[in-house]
Amino acid sequence: MKGPTIMHSFFVLFFTFAAIIPSFKAHIGEFDEVWRRRAEEARKVALQTYESEPENVTLAFNKQVRDAMKELSEVIPQNDTRRELGTKKYTGPCMVTNPIDKCWRCDPNWADNRKKLADCAMGFGSKATGGKAGRFYVVSDSSDDYTDPKPGTLRHAVIQKEPLWIIFDRGMTIRLHQELIMQSDKTIDARGANVHIAGGAGIMIQYIKNVIIHGLHIHDIVQGNGGMVRDAVDHIGLRTMSDGDGISIFGASNIWIDHVSMWNCYDGIIDAVEGSTGITISNGHFTDHNEVMLFGASDSSSIDQQMQITLAFNHFGKRLVQRMPRCRWGYIHVVNNDYTHWNMYAIGGSKNPTIISQGNRFIAPPDIFKKQITKREYSPESVWMQWTWRSEGDLYMNGAYFVQSGDPDWSKKHQHLYDGISAAPADQVTWITRFAGALGCKVGQAC
DSSP: OHHHHHHHHHHHHHHHHHHTSOOSSSSBSSOOHHHHHHHHHHHHHHHHHOOSSTHHHHHHHHHHHHHHHHHHHTTSOOHHHHHHHTSTTOOSSOOOOSHHHHTTTTOTTGGGGGGGGGGOOOGGGTTOOTTTTSEEEEEOBOOOOSSSOOTTBHHHHHTOSSOEEEEESSOEEEOOSSOEEOOSSEEEEOTTSOEEEESSOOEEEESOEEEEEESOEEEEEOOOOOEEEEEETTEEEEEOOOOOOSEEEESOEEEEEESOEEEEESSOSEEEETTOEEEEEESOEEESEEEOEEESSOTTOGGGGGOEEEEESOEEOTTEEEOSSEEESSEEEEESOEEOOOSSOSEEEESOOEEEEESOEEEOOSOGGGOBOEEEOSSOHHHHTTSOEEEESOEEETTOBOOOBSOTTHHHHTHHHHTTOOOSOGGGHHHHTTTOSOOOOOTTSOO
């Protein structure tokens, strides 16, 4: 019992000290008293969110998947339908293929019970309930005024201080003129509408908590120029130029990103940095991008020791190059994802991140020099061989291979946590991720 207690005390002291040091890469032009207070509150939430034994979360996730897959296999039609599910031509009745979707997707009355989604998160982001405690806010205007947002716009919705469940009255394309800075306790729920965030800046989840983003198409994101941007109903502040990420998670906790389709962002598709933790990214479809996901800003940003992320049921598809993800520090559970394309490597990192890869399918590119799934940076082999990067039950195709490191008996030594439970079999991943990406939900019909 002393181990977790000592470790927790260390994190309390470390991150309390870190909280007094403002970041110079936050795109905050003036780190005023409002932002200082937000940063301090965010650090406290992160400490509360941090799991001292993250293997417990991994175990719980794998058990849920195993139980759900066993139950689903009993009601799924025979092989002909399974083969059809693996194609883009499936037009049959609603068929759930993983436990997150099993929670809500085949209910034809989902639109009358939207907040059921908040009970469906798994993994490290499972505590995210978004705007479940609040009222519905309907976005009816696709315009974007970043200094004086109009009621009915997405920016006006996300800067409110109360919990909100944000929905859309129709399909629309929103071009953000500056990064969209959110407040805590929000759900952006695009089900039932074809909503694109495109051609402008991306979404910034900074020093806040409890956010769900579901069903958006986010693409062709560019840098925001910076300037005076409203980030709350009672605060407007100076921002520097934004990076051009599709979604940037910065010092935030309890975040769930589900069923998004994302491609072609100026910088990263999804980045999580500056002590962000309690995150699940699930059911996403990602294509056409170079540096896909960055977890941990820099080798010197040791606050990311508290980072804990679940990456599950995603499809990493065509014309991707690298960083799926690229990790520094932290604990990353990469489980039941389908990696069908990369042009450099799939999973990389530095500064001793723990990476547990389970039940993924990896299809290597034809280039003989790009078969390796993993890439370590900035450390000699004598150092990185001590990092815990374990592959369990992964499926390697077309010559793909995963260079493992750390204690080869690591899982056996954690049997009191793992209880011998593994992820869903990798040969089921095509099926598990069949409906990854934004769904074409229609009111009155199952998704």
